[in-house]
Amino acid sequence: xxxxxxxxxxxxxxxxxxxxxxxxxxxxxxxxxxxxxxxxxxxxxxxxxxxxxxxxxxxxxxxxxxxxxxxxxxxxxxxxxxxxxxxxxxxxxxxxxxxxxxxxxxxxxxxxxxxxxxxxxxxxxxxxxxxxxxxxxxxxxxxxxxxxxxxxxxxxxxxxxxxxxxxxxxxxxxxxxxxxxxxxxxxxxxxxxxxxxxxxxxxxxxxxxxxxxxxxxxxxxxxxxxxxxxxxxxxxxxxxxxxxxxxxxxxxxxxxxxxxxxxxxxxxxxxxxxxxxxxxxxxxxxxxxxxxxxxxxxxxxxxxxxxxxxxxxxxxxxxxxxxxxxxxxxxxxxxxxxxxxxxxxxxxxxxxxxxxxxxxxxxxxxxxxxxxxxxxxxxxxxxxxxxxxxxxxxxxxxxxxxxxxxxxxxxxxxxxxxxxxxxxxxxxxxxxxxxxxxxxxxxxxxxxxxxxxxxxxxxxxxxxxxxxxxxxxxxxxxxxxxxxxxxxxxxxxxxxxxxxxxxxxxxxxxxxxxxxxxxxxxxxxxxxxxxxxxxxxxxxxxxxxxxxxxxxxxxxxxxxxxxxxxxxxxxxxxxxxxxxxxxxxxxxxxxxx
Numbered sequence: 001x002x003x004x005x006x007x008x009x010x011x012x013x014x015x016x017x018x019x020x021x022x023x024x025x026x027x028x029x030x031x032x033x034x035x036x037x038x039x040x041x042x043x044x045x046x047x048x049x050x051x052x053x054x055x056x057x058x059x060x061x062x063x064x065x066x067x068x069x070x071x072x073x074x075x076x077x078x079x080x081x082x083x084x085x086x087x088x089x090x091x092x093x094x095x096x097x098x099x100x101x102x103x104x105x106x107x108x109x110x111x112x113x114x115x116x117x118x119x120x121x122x123x124x125x126x127x128x129x130x131x132x133x134x135x136x137x138x139x140x141x142x143x144x145x146x147x148x149x150x151x152x153x154x155x156x157x158x159x160x161x162x163x164x165x166x167x168x169x170x171x172x173x174x175x176x177x178x179x180x181x182x183x184x185x186x187x188x189x190x191x192x193x194x195x196x197x198x199x200x201x202x203x204x205x206x207x208x209x210x211x212x213x214x215x216x217x218x219x220x221x222x223x224x225x226x227x228x229x230x231x232x233x234x235x236x237x238x239x240x241x242x243x244x245x246x247x248x249x250x251x252x253x254x255x256x257x258x259x260x261x262x263x264x265x266x267x268x269x270x271x272x273x274x275x276x277x278x279x280x281x282x283x284x285x286x287x288x289x290x291x292x293x294x295x296x297x298x299x300x301x302x303x304x305x306x307x308x309x310x311x312x313x314x315x316x317x318x319x320x321x322x323x324x325x326x327x328x329x330x331x332x333x334x335x336x337x338x339x340x341x342x343x344x345x346x347x348x349x350x351x352x353x354x355x356x357x358x359x360x361x362x363x364x365x366x367x368x369x370x371x372x373x374x375x376x377x378x379x380x381x382x383x384x385x386x387x388x389x390x391x392x393x394x395x396x397x398x399x400x401x402x403x404x405x406x407x408x409x410x411x412x413x414x415x416x417x418x419x420x421x422x423x424x425x426x427x428x429x430x431x432x433x434x435x436x437x438x439x440x441x442x443x444x445x446x447x448x449x450x451x452x453x454x455x456x457x458x459x460x461x462x463x464x465x466x467x468x469x470x471x472x473x474x475x476x477x478x479x480x481x482x483x484x485x486x487x488x489x490x491x492x493x494x495x496x497x498x499x500x501x502x503x504x505x506x507x508x509x510x511x512x513x514x515x516x517x518x519x520x521x522x523x524x525x526x527x528x529x530x531x532x533x534x535x536x537x538x539x540x541x542x543x544x545x546x547x548x549x550x551x552x553x554x555x556x557x558x559x560x561x562x563x564x565x566x567x568x569x570x571x572x573x574x575x576x577x578x579x580x581x582x583x584x585x586x587x588x589x590x591x592x593x
Contacts, residue, residue, distance in 0.1 A: 040293055040294070040295050041286065041290045041291070041293040041294045041295075043092055043094045043095060043284075043286055043294060044094060044284040045094045045284075046094070046096055046275050046277070046284055047094050047095050047096065047284040047285065047286050048095070048096065048097055048098065048099050048271060048275070048283060048284065048285050048286070049085065049086070049089040049095055049097075049098045049099070049285075049286055049287075049288075049291065050098075050099050050101065050285050050286070050287055050288075051082070051086075051098055051099065051100045051101070051288065052077075052101055052103075052287070052288070053100060053101065053102045053103060053105040053141050053144065053145075054101075054102075054103035054104060054105055055077060055104075055105065055106075056077070056105075056106050056107075057077045057078065057079055057082065057105070057106070057107045057108070057112065057116075058077075058078060058079070058107075058108055058310070058327065059078065059079055059080065059108065059112070059308060059310040059327070059353070059355045059385055060078040060079070060080050060081070060308055060310070060532075061077050061078030061081055077288065079107070079112050079115060079116060079385075080308070080353075080512070080532070081288060081289075081292060082116060082119075082288050083115065083116065083119045083512070084291070084292070085288040085291035085292065086098070086119045086120060086122075086123050087119065087122075087123075088291050088294050088296070089123065089128075089286075089291065090122065090123045090125075090126045090128070091126075092294065095128070095286070096128060096129070096274070096275060097128050097129040097130060097131065097274060097275075098120065098123060098128070098129075098130045098131075099130075099131055099132075099133070099271060099285075100130065100131070100132035100133070100144070100145050100148060101132075101133055101134070102132060102133070102134035102137055102138070102141035102142075102144075102145055103134065103135075103141070104138065105138060105140060105141050106140065107140065107386075108310075108355065108385075108386050109355070109385065109386020109387060109407075109408075109409070110217045110220075110221070110386070110407045110592065111384075111385060111386040111387075111405040111406075111407045111408045111409075111497070112355075112385060112386050113140055113143055113144055114220065114224070114405055114406065114407055115385075115405060115511045115512075116144055117143065117144050117146075117147050117224060118511060120144070120147045120148075121147050124147070124149070129149050129150075129274055130147065130148040130149055131148055131149060131150045131151075131152065131270070131271065131274065132145035132148040132150070132151050132152065133151075133152040133153065133262075133264075133267050134153060134154070134157065135153070135154040135156075135157045135264065136154070136157050136158050136159075136160070137153065137157070137158070137159045137160060138160050139160045139161055139162060142159050142160070142161060142225075142257075143221050143224070143225060146224065146225045146228045146229055147224075147228050150259045150260065151257070151258045151259050151260075152258065152259065152260050152261070152262050152267065152270065153249060153252065153258045153260075153261055153262075154249075154261070154262070154263060154264065155249055155261040155262070155263065156249065157249055157261075158245045158246070158249065158252075159244065159245055159252055159257050159258065160245045161236075161239055161240050161243075161244055161245060161257070162240050162243055162245065163218060163237075163240040163241075164214050164217060164218045164221075164592055165214070165592070166210050166214050166592050168195070168196065168202065168210075169196065170195065170196055170197075170199055170200045170201065171196055171197055172197060172198055172199060172200055173200060175197065178425055178429065179422065179423075179424035179425030179426075179428055179429040180420055180421065180422050180424070180425050181420075181421050181424070181451075182194070182197040182198050182418050182419070182420055182421070183418070183419045183420075183421050183451055183452055183457070184197075184198050184416065184417070184418055184419075185416065185417040185419075185457065185460040185461045185463075185464040186414070186415070186416030186417070186464060186492075187414050187415060187416070187464055187465055187467075187468035187491075187492075188413070188414030188415075188416075188468070188490065188491040188492025188493075189203075189205045189491045189492065190205045190206065190208075190209055190412070190414070190491050190492040190493040190494065191412070191414040191415075191416055191491070191492025192205070192206035192209075192210075192492065192586075193390075193416065193583065193585055193586055194416050194418055197418060198418075205491075209493060209494050210494075212496070212499075213409060213494060213495075213496050214592060216407070216496045216498070216499070217407045217496070217592065220406055220407050220498075222236050222237070229256055229257065230256065231255070231256050231257070235255070239255060239257070244257070249261055268283060271283055300527050300529065301525060301526070301527025301528040301529055302346075302348040302523070302525050302527070302528050302529075303346055303347050303348060303528070303529060303530070303531055304347070304348065304349045304350070304351060304516060304519050304520060304523070304525070304528050304529070304530045304531075305341050305344075305347045305349070305350045305351070305530070305531060305533050306350075306351045306353055306383075306512070306516070306530050306531070306532050306533065307337065307338070307341065307350060307351070307352050307353065307532075307533045307534070308353045308532065308533070308534070309329045309334055309352060309353065309354050309355075309356065309367075309395065310327055310329065310353070310354070310355035310356055310385065311327030311328045311329055311355075311356060312327075312328055312329065312356065312357070312358075312359040312585075313328075313329045313331065313356055313358055313359030313360050313363050313364050313367070313391040313392070313395070313584075313585075314328050314329065314330055314331065314359055314360055314363060315330075315331050315332075315360050315362060315363045316330060316331075316332065317330045317333065329356055329359070329363070329367070329395075330363070331360065331362065331363025331364070331366045331367055332363075332366065334367050334370065335366050335367055335369070335370040337533065337534050338350075338367070338370040338371065338373075338374050339370060339373070339374075341374060341533065342373060342374045342377050342378070347378065348378060348379075348523045348525060348528070349378055349379040349380070349381070349519040349520065349522060349523035349525070350374060350378060350379070350380050350381070350519070351380075351381050351382075351383055351512070351515045351516055351519050351530075352371065352380060352381070352382045352383070352395075352396070352399065353382075353383045353385065353512060353515075354382055354383070354384055354385065354388040354392050354395065354396050355384070355385030355386050355387060355388065355392075356387060356388060356389075356391065356392035356395075357387045357389050357390060357391075357392060357409075357585050357586040358389060358390030358391025358392050358393075358394070358412070358583070358584045358585030358586060359391050359583060359584070359585050360391065360582070360583065360584070361391065361394075361415045361467055361471070361582045361583060361584040362582065363391070364391035364394040364395055364584050365394070365470070365474075367394075367395040368394055368395055368397070368398060368474055371395060371396075371398050371399060372398050375398060375399065375400060378523065379400050379401075379519055379522035379523050380398075380399045380400050380519075381399060381400060381401045381402075381403065381515045381516075381518050381519040381522065382396040382399040382401070382402045382403065382515070383403050383511065383512045383514075383515035383516075384396065384402065384403065384404040384405065384408045384410060384497065384506070385405070385408065386405075386407075386408065386409065387408065387409045387410070387586065388404065388408060388409075388410045389409050389410050389411060389412040389494055389585075389586045390412040390413070390414065390415075390492075390583075390584045390585045390586050391583075391584035391585055392410070393410055393411055393412065393413065393475070393505070394471055394474065394475075394584055397474055397475045397478035397479060398474065398477070398478035399478070400522055401507050401508065401515075401518050401519075401522065402505070402506040402507050402508070403506065403507065403508045403509070403510050403511070403514050403515040403518065404497030404500060404501070404506040404508075404509060404510075405497050405509070405510070405511060406496065406497050406498040406509050407496060407497060407498075408496070408497035408500075408506075409494055409495075409496065409497075409586065410494075410495055410496075410497060410500050410505060410506065411489065411490075411493055411494055411495040411500055411505055412492055412493065412494045412495075412585075412586045413471060413472060413475055413486065413489070413490035413491070413492065413493070414468060414471070414490060414491060414492030414584070415464060415467045415468050415471060415582060415583065415584045416464065416582075416583055417460060417463070417464050417582045417583070418583070419452065419460070421450075421451040421452075422448055423448060423449055423450050423451060426448060426449070427449070434447075434449035436449075442455075442456065463582075464582070467582060467584075471584060472486050472487060472490055475490070475505075479504055479505065481504060489503045489505065494586055497509060516530055
């Protein structure tokens with residue numbers, strides 16, 4: 001017994017010492033990162049900005065402690081940081097060009113790829129060059145890289161060019177195996193999000209709208225690639241139909257999809273030629289991260305706030321094991337932030353950057369109210385990213401002006417309620433028995449022992465219908481349309497940004513720059529600068545939060561790796577009880593590939 005206690009105490013002491021050492025090393029590393037973040041990057045003459053298209057690109061890169069400590073597991077880049085770096089490179093006389101190195105890369109939406117590509121096209125207006133290289137181009141990276149002056153590829157590489165498809169999955173039969181089914185109350189023939197849980201195939205209205213927006217996105221991609229590469233759209237479609245990714249790479253040169261076949265170790269020499277360097281000279285490089293510390297022009301004029309709201313709209317922030325918190329739009333937190341912007345007299349206008357497929361109808365209403373109050377004191381312009389649909393459109397509709405990308409998914413004016421019925425799981429699969437004593441007719445409403453009856457469902461449908469009418473009225477008031485006009489384009493219908501412009505759901509096509517210019521115009525500002533919100537969290541707050549979440553995020557990453565395409569449906573099944581039952585959102589996974 002003494003030996004057992006001795007070894008146990010020694011083990012505990014060892015663990016404590018190890019954790020103490022790791023904590024000290026972690027704090028030292030973080031201190032070094034913070035110090036380096038405050039260091040101004042000096043760009044040498046004849047420098048190349050390296051755009052590394054690998055990993056995941058979200059609306060913003062994670063700037064919290066978990067992302068810093070997460071290493072490769074948490075590797076992500078931000079669209080806003082990348083575009084800012086490209087703009088700085090355009091204006092910096094020491095940067096002569098951009099080198100794009102493409103790998104396995106994903107963005108949150110086609111609209112994000114389009115925004116990045118547009119920033120690169122704007123960079124070329126300065127007269128500087130862009131070149132791109134990859135061993136294997138994905139369809140997304142090729143679309144972005146097609147704006148380059150030259151596209152180089154490995155002689156044994158390929159260009160994945162196959163077109164777009166959307167393949168939603170359906171979980172009704174899977175849930176039935178566990179004795180679970182979903183009871184649904186919804187408004188909107190096109191409101192397709194619940195189909196994942198209640199159907200085994202796409203409804204006709206959903207198939208109609210998905211066909212329209214998938215073809216619309218593909219057509220935009222074809223137009224851009226055709227213009228840059230001087231290849232006809234018919235030829236590009238023919239290449240996609242016959243899967244040229246499997247053809248000899250030499251054919252891709254003949255088709256003008258790429259310009260030259262070279263090996264990885266030959267890329268440097270090609271870049272040196274562009275920079276007019278000798279063979280033994282080094283190439284001065286700067287990364288997107290380093291560009292964040294390149295000194296900007298002095299901040300003259302008045303301040304415009306750019307507030308980023310991206311991710312699912314939820315009532316409150318939560319995280320648990322096997323499912324990291326991720327990017328969320330938390331109703332009460334965003335409302336509080338917008339109130340602070342409203343009361344800050346140094347801020348003359350606000351651009352609300354929205355990238356969300358929606359979520360909680362309750363939280364969406366709270367944010368709508370905060371936007372309305374903010375608009376009463378200063379101009380509010382919405383800049384839509386990849387998605388601003390359902391709840392994402394709800395929080396946008398009362399702005400003074402709405403700017404969307406041509407391929408933004410927006411609209412989807414409608415709500416639904418999903419209520420899991422687990423009575424068969426409990427009573428038939430698990431053998432749970434129920435008995436009952438009640439005082440009133442509907443005293444057992446919501447009991448897990450049975451599904452809702454017809455009368456109870458009628459109450460729920462009445463509640464959902466009232467929420468839909470409120471959403472529809474919010475849109476009518478914000479967009480200065482009649483209720484009937486909104487109804488004609490509502491019913492949960494998802495629209496591409498370029499189509500939403502025609503029906504007055506948005507005011508202008510463009511990106512964040514256009515939204516900022518409009519905000520300055522509405523605020524009557526001739527000189528202005530922007531500042532991003534919300535700012536980074538307090539260091540100690542992040543440290544305390546990280547101590548409880550690093551393990552969860554690690555497990556989440558391992559689950560993603562192990563489950564692959566099954567990760568999303570498994571996590572959705574797991575999280576059903578944590579979601580607000582009343583939802584204003586588009587399908588949980590658009591799944592365009």
